[in-house]
Amino acid sequence: MSERVFTVRGMTCGHCVASVTDEVRKLEGVRTVNVDLASGQVTVTGDGYTDDQIRAAVDEAGYELVGA
Numbered sequence: 001m002s003e004r005v006f007t008v009r010g011m012t013c014g015h016c017v018a019s020v021t022d023e024v025r026k027l028e029g030v031r032t033v034n035v036d037l038a039s040g041q042v043t044v045t046g047d048g049y050t051d052d053q054i055r056a057a058v059d060e061a062g063y064e065l066v067g068a
Contacts, residue, residue: 001031003045007066008058011037016063023057040066 008020017035020042024033029048035041044054055065 001045001047003043004051004054006042006044006051006054006058008035008040008042008063009066010063011035011040013037016061019061020058020063023061024054027053027057 011017011020014037017037021033021035024030024042024044027046027049029046030044031046032044034043036043042054042058058065
């Protein structure tokens with residue numbers, strides 16, 4: 001199992017955190033999602049997901065993945 005850290009731009013509240021968490025958690029292979037609102041960092045553990053899938057899930061939640 002791998003752990004990756006992504007940075008998300010645009011999150012400002014608990015609802016934002018919940019939206020990103022819910023969308024990323026839906027991806028096959030994702031086991032855990034931890035979002036730090038203050039830093040914008042999203043830590044994802046699991047196997048079989050791609051950066052593009054994470055980007056699409058963050059986009060679906062209404063936010064922007066920085067880098068990756």
